[in-house]
Amino acid sequence: MRKNGLDEDVYILAIESSCDETAAAVVKNGRQVLSNVISSQIALHTLYGGVVPEIASRKHIEKINQVVEAALEEAHMALEEMTAVAVTYGPGLVGALLVGVAEAKAIAYGAGKPLVGVHHIEGHVSANFIEHPDLEPPFVCLIVSGGHTHLVVVKDYGEFEILGRTRDDAAGEAFDKVARAVGLGYPGGPKVDKTAREGNPEAIRFPRAKVEGAPYDFSFSGLKSAVLNYMNHAKMTGEEICVPDLAASFQAAVVDVLVSHTVDAAKKLGYRKVAMAGGVASNSALRAGMRRACKRAGIELYYPSPVLCTDNGAMIGAAGYYEYMKGARSGWDLNAVPNLRLGER
Numbered sequence: 001m002r003k004n005g006l007d008e009d010v011y012i013l014a015i016e017s018s019c020d021e022t023a024a025a026v027v028k029n030g031r032q033v034l035s036n037v038i039s040s041q042i043a044l045h046t047l048y049g050g051v052v053p054e055i056a057s058r059k060h061i062e063k064i065n066q067v068v069e070a071a072l073e074e075a076h077m078a079l080e081e082m083t084a085v086a087v088t089y090g091p092g093l094v095g096a097l098l099v100g101v102a103e104a105k106a107i108a109y110g111a112g113k114p115l116v117g118v119h120h121i122e123g124h125v126s127a128n129f130i131e132h133p134d135l136e137p138p139f140v141c142l143i144v145s146g147g148h149t150h151l152v153v154v155k156d157y158g159e160f161e162i163l164g165r166t167r168d169d170a171a172g173e174a175f176d177k178v179a180r181a182v183g184l185g186y187p188g189g190p191k192v193d194k195t196a197r198e199g200n201p202e203a204i205r206f207p208r209a210k211v212e213g214a215p216y217d218f219s220f221s222g223l224k225s226a227v228l229n230y231m232n233h234a235k236m237t238g239e240e241i242c243v244p245d246l247a248a249s250f251q252a253a254v255v256d257v258l259v260s261h262t263v264d265a266a267k268k269l270g271y272r273k274v275a276m277a278g279g280v281a282s283n284s285a286l287r288a289g290m291r292r293a294c295k296r297a298g299i300e301l302y303y304p305s306p307v308l309c310t311d312n313g314a315m316i317g318a319a320g321y322y323e324y325m326k327g328a329r330s331g332w333d334l335n336a337v338p339n340l341r342l343g344e345r
Helices: 042-046 053-074 094-111 120-131 171-181 188-196 221-237 243-269 284-297 313-325
Strands: 011-016 021-028 032-040 084-090 115-119 139-144 149-156 159-165 273-277 300-302
Touching: 011 053, 011 094, 011 313, 021 053, 021 313, 032 053, 032 313, 042 053, 053 094, 084 094, 084 120, 084 313, 094 115, 115 120, 115 313, 120 139, 120 149, 120 273, 120 313, 139 243, 149 243, 159 243, 171 188, 171 221, 171 243, 188 243, 188 284, 221 243, 243 273, 243 284, 273 284, 284 300
Parallel strands: 011 084, 084 115, 139 273, 273 300
Antiparallel strands: 011 021, 021 032, 139 149, 149 159
16 A cells, blocks of 8 residues: 555654653554654653643653654654654543644644544554554454553454443553552553562452443443452451452453453454554553463464553554545644544544
8 A cells, every 4th residue: 555556655754642651753654663752751650640631741842842853863764754744633631632733733734744633542553553564454453551441343444343342441540540559559550460470360359340231341440349349358357468469360350351352252253363452452461361362262363562552653653654545634723632432533
């Protein structure tokens, strides 16, 4: 798939600022990453136990020009050589998104380049195209992050059919809340994953929630409450809480539901390819559980490296390429849409 049916290469300068990473990348033809620069704010937000939107927005303003310049420099390319500028415009934190959108609009307008608005979740899915040249739609994809838990069929590039979504907490959100409750701190996902390796996942039986009438939907608020109830009961009765066992048992409950929903959907709908995307897709227990289940079912499994699971510019560049090739162009009135739903533009 090349520009105007010719053999010209397409270079996308991509910008991502939906939460607490200021990121920019240069991506060639949707799959080759020439640069991927990320300025993380994790250390700053750790002081507050989570992302503070106002602080995140201010940090994006400080870093955005530096990150874009670094991405072009690392790719050994000039802005004039870019084919288009892509940017995340939703969903995410409104102030954070506005910084990236304003930057992309200014760059595109000043350089006379097309502007392409990208859905953040589409970016996460597209991270799989970067490291797996053989992966093409259609396939089933599990999208799991701090703010989103979706199970979708990727019917074509940028075209999705939503099979299920969370009814309450996202999986990553549940990890963060449980990590905070047991004193592991922020960011919760990696810390629970690390602690769980020292524990017994069968030590405590936590619930695996099912949503009646919606077999592919998720619900994690009940699991989070079960963990808190277990901790409160232990404190009231003077029982010692083994944090590694609790972390491993909680993680096993989340992983069981994510894996079973995904593999069941792929088998019932006749898909032989499954992908994972989003920050929680780097969880070691989820990867191991999904590998085992897919192997038993004869399904090919794909997932990106951890650096491409968390927010980054390369995934936005990949998604932006396919949107550009479909003819998608954004006007200078492009705005941040913090609650943008998958499939909307």
